[in-house]
Amino acid sequence: MKRAIAHPRGLVGATLAFAAIALTLSGSSPSIAKDTAPANVKTCDQPTTPFCDALMPPTPDWKGHVFKLAQNYPAKAPNDITPWTSFDPYTEPRQYLQAALGYFYEGNIRPNVEDSFSPKLNWVRRWYNAPWQDYGTNGREFVHGLTRERVTQPGELDPAQTKKWNNYAVGFYNAPGGEAIGKMWANHGAPNADLAQMPEGTVGAKLLFTTAPVSEVPFLAGAPEWDAYVYADPNDTNPSPTSPRAVMKVRLLQIDIAVKDSRAKETGWIFGTFVYGGGPGGQPGNGWFNVAPVGVMWGNDPGYSGTGPLTQTWLNPEVHMPHVGYQGRLNGPVDNPISSCMSCHATAELPQGTMVPPRGSDPAPWFQNIKSGTPFDAGRKPLDYSLQIEVGFVNFLQAHPVAKPKSLTLEQVQQVHVDRAKPLSRGGEHE
Numbered sequence: 001m002k003r004a005i006a007h008p009r010g011l012v013g014a015t016l017a018f019a020a021i022a023l024t025l026s027g028s029s030p031s032i033a034k035d036t037a038p039a040n041v042k043t044c045d046q047p048t049t050p051f052c053d054a055l056m057p058p059t060p061d062w063k064g065h066v067f068k069l070a071q072n073y074p075a076k077a078p079n080d081i082t083p084w085t086s087f088d089p090y091t092e093p094r095q096y097l098q099a100a101l102g103y104f105y106e107g108n109i110r111p112n113v114e115d116s117f118s119p120k121l122n123w124v125r126r127w128y129n130a131p132w133q134d135y136g137t138n139g140r141e142f143v144h145g146l147t148r149e150r151v152t153q154p155g156e157l158d159p160a161q162t163k164k165w166n167n168y169a170v171g172f173y174n175a176p177g178g179e180a181i182g183k184m185w186a187n188h189g190a191p192n193a194d195l196a197q198m199p200e201g202t203v204g205a206k207l208l209f210t211t212a213p214v215s216e217v218p219f220l221a222g223a224p225e226w227d228a229y230v231y232a233d234p235n236d237t238n239p240s241p242t243s244p245r246a247v248m249k250v251r252l253l254q255i256d257i258a259v260k261d262s263r264a265k266e267t268g269w270i271f272g273t274f275v276y277g278g279g280p281g282g283q284p285g286n287g288w289f290n291v292a293p294v295g296v297m298w299g300n301d302p303g304y305s306g307t308g309p310l311t312q313t314w315l316n317p318e319v320h321m322p323h324v325g326y327q328g329r330l331n332g333p334v335d336n337p338i339s340s341c342m343s344c345h346a347t348a349e350l351p352q353g354t355m356v357p358p359r360g361s362d363p364a365p366w367f368q369n370i371k372s373g374t375p376f377d378a379g380r381k382p383l384d385y386s387l388q389i390e391v392g393f394v395n396f397l398q399a400h401p402v403a404k405p406k407s408l409t410l411e412q413v414q415q416v417h418v419d420r421a422k423p424l425s426r427g428g429e430h431e
């Protein structure tokens with residue numbers, strides 16, 4: 001899977017906006033530039049507009065759910081409960097992760113599956129979405145804001161799985177995370193990567209859905225299903241922006257959680273994941289609550305030889321996935337088996353880091369413990385384990401070849417453009 005190519009609509013918008021600026025600069029009155037602007041000038045993702053909700057508008061006849069990017073980022077996160085802090089992440093990882101999931105579910109689960117996880121309907125607490133994920137081949141679709149994720153290879157989800165399937169996901173941040181996003185993106189035309197450090201108590205959570213059917217992945221029976229405007233061929237591992245799309249059902253497969261917690265001495269973060277139905281051989285059930293923890297990790301066990309117990313990953317002994325991560329470190333069902341949650345997220349930096357050890361390279365650098373606030377590669381800007389923040393910055397830079405975020409040197413901006421051929425998400429090198 002190659003890094004996304006700009007969606008035609010995005011390109012048109014950007015060109016027109018620059019044309020309008022050029023007109024203004026060349027001496028025409030600004031009101032003329034404005035009045036004569038064609039009707040299809042983009043009204044989002046511009047310096048003075050809100051961020052876009054999705055890559056494309058709803059199809060004209062669409063009557064179902066429509067994704068609205070939750071972007072009313074708070075100036076100051078309100079006081080809130082932090083139920084995971086009642087548990088020691090090292091000795092009570094299961095309870096810790098379950099407490100974080102309960103916090104994410106509260107107010108987000110609704111009687112109507114389609115309306116669940118709509119931040120504007122949650123009266124318990126606010127959740128926010130990261131901007132600039134609405135870009136390129138894998139950008140957000142309009143029904144639930146899902147972005148395209150790593151393709152699942154045969155047998156990765158369940159022994160019965162014979163085909164490759166596309167996967168899609170949407171991520172949310174709680175108010176502390178939302179506050180940080182609001183600050184780094186205060187100027188929509190010039191984001192500031194120096195402000196990417198996430199505050200204590202930040203929770204990032206991501207729902208991952210698969211196009212794989214129950215016939216191939218039996219443990220998905222009873223999983224919540226969402227409509228999504230996805231590539232119509234669910235087995236197409238290399239779609240282009242012009243590949244046909246259709247509204248299809250996708251099924252809940254995995255829930256990722258990341259918590260900023262200073263008790264995690266190795267990295268500053270705790271990562272954990274759930275699989276629907278407990279994975280292969282799990283207990284039958286249905287609905288949002290029928291998920292089981294796969295595991296929790298707080299470090300990469302640097303120097304681990306591959307034998308003996310890992311000390312910085314806890315795996316749930318009741319769940320038996322066909323794979324987890326490298327040498328048994330934590331990874332989710334959708335993730336690349338040669339990586340781990342933290343080996344990949346530790347690469348969040350600008351210019352964009354290489355997420356997965358390239359074929360034939362020494363994997364050791366990816367399995368260090370990188371402290372929050374330290375870049376993966378010396379001299380780059382750390383983005384505090386937050387890959388949606390990285391993807392947003394990279395997309396922004398790609399769409400603005402002449403703009404330059406305050407905190408980047410020109411060399412860094414150029415490097416971003418060199419690096420942009422890198423895979424988008426979750427170890428796409430596999431493709």
Ligand code: HEC
Nearest residue numbers: 171204256272273331332340341344386387388425426427
């Ligand atoms: C090979 C790379 C890779 C691996 C492995 C990976 N992720 Fe991610 N993750 C990403 C990328 C890229 C994004 C941002 C784009 C997106 O959401 O698709 C992301 C987004 C997220 C988010 C949303 C907030 C954020 O930081 O961007 C969470 C939470 C998350 N991942 C948790 C996990 C957990 C938990 C695991 C392990 C079970 C995991 N990830 C494994 C690449 C990875």
